[in-house]
Amino acid sequence: MDIAVINGSPKGEISVTMQYVKFIQKKFPQHELKFFNVSHDILKIEKSPRQFGHIIDQVRKADGVMWAVPLYVFLVPSQYKRFIEMIFEQGVQDAFKDKYACVITTSVHFFDHTANSYMRGICDDLGMKFTEFFAADMDDLFIEERREALLKWADVFFSSIEFGPPCYRANLPIVQSKFAYKPGKAAGNVETRGQKVLVLADIENEKSNIARMVSRFTAAFKDEIEVYNVREIDIKGGCLGCIQCGFDNKCAYGDKDDFMNFFNEHMRDKDVIIFAGAIKDRFFSSRLKMFWDRSFFNGHIPLFIDRQIGFLVSGPLAQLHNMQEIMQAHAEMMEANLTGVVTDESADSGQIDEMLDALAEKCVDYAQHKYLRPRTFLGVGGHKIFRDELWARLRFPFTADFRFYEKHKMFDFPQDDVRYKEFSQQMIQMIQDPKMKEAVRKMIKTEMIRSYAKVVESK
Ligand SMILES: Cc1cc2nc3c(=O)[nH]c(=O)nc-3n(C[C@H](O)[C@H](O)[C@H](O)COP(=O)(O)O)c2cc1C
Incomplete structure (x- = not known):
């Protein structure tokens, strides 16, 4: 069989993910896996209709498609997303339709589920027959059972192409709206009260809803706030x-473009950051995603500690829970507060105006009060993954991260929790006596709230 492997690593074939695919190729020599390094070659592919057309022709001829991609910042790399956007822009979905598809990701399991969910959505949108995803840890290839699982997963994919079983569609098609937002006049009375507000917008067309939302949001303020269009910042790729960047948070692009300068000059000192963009397929555009990916020159360091992060979104966000989860997770991993989200989905211009005014007011108020809601599983779990990874596996080359985590006491392993350890030790000792065990058993409920109740009484 002829399989098109759509390689998402910007490193081309010098890629961890590709070692997994090459291993599959070695064990299934009866099939031919053809590699298309779309992330690595994206700038050329964008410029050359011939090169794009060649890849699409090869997909059209293939018996199945293997999407093989590393995790980048909650999703796939921006270059991969750009390739996916081109499929829809150029209207070549038919090349993928009805083909069997599978997805393999490599990562450290930090939000690999959101990247896989995104890819599954794309396969559904393309009308593909999705078999299974394989969310490999980047080191799974070293473990025999994981190698076996990998081969089983590949076998399921190849056999599906051969025997043609029906496949479950996990995502309904997205319903798009044609609503054109017409902003009303803003009162312009929200004072920033010393809080620095920045909007990082992705604006392709000045007449689009998102462009209008950004200017209406900006107009809600009495004072000037900073607004930048991510398309106008000099970002080469x-x-x-x-x-x-792992050693010292310096991006390899250096001064070949303005990204690092822009980030250091404009992003670091803000109290409120609003990301604004239209949805393209199932997430923000690849351009906004590029901004997030390039921010990785800061490694795993939370960048907006105690700040407010908000979102203006044009498009069907309510239909995209995966995207909502990423937005929340992004704020939480930055140790920021997700202030709020405004979309144009209500299709009611007056209501959108009100929501933009409310968000403007809220982000200043929250920033002034340094209001931070507790992190959920997304931020708490994400932190634990980063902490564990930086402690050992990623300590090199991410030495700058290690220094930051140490300095800010972010290696908060439960092993250090002496109070609870000693308490547990005493209690375990106590319940060795069967009578005490029975007594303690009955007291657990009341004893458990004793110290909480004290706080309620005394504060
Ligand atoms: C910019 C960047 C962002 C990353 N983001 C994530 C992430 O969100 N979650 C994760 O688990 N791993 C993340 N990783 C780790 C890679 O996914 C992992 O090392 C992968 O195996 C690299 O594959 P490749 O060599 O094929 O490119 C990131 C790595 C880079 C360079």
């Missing part, structure tokens, strides 16, 4: 995945 997506993150290369070279991780040279």
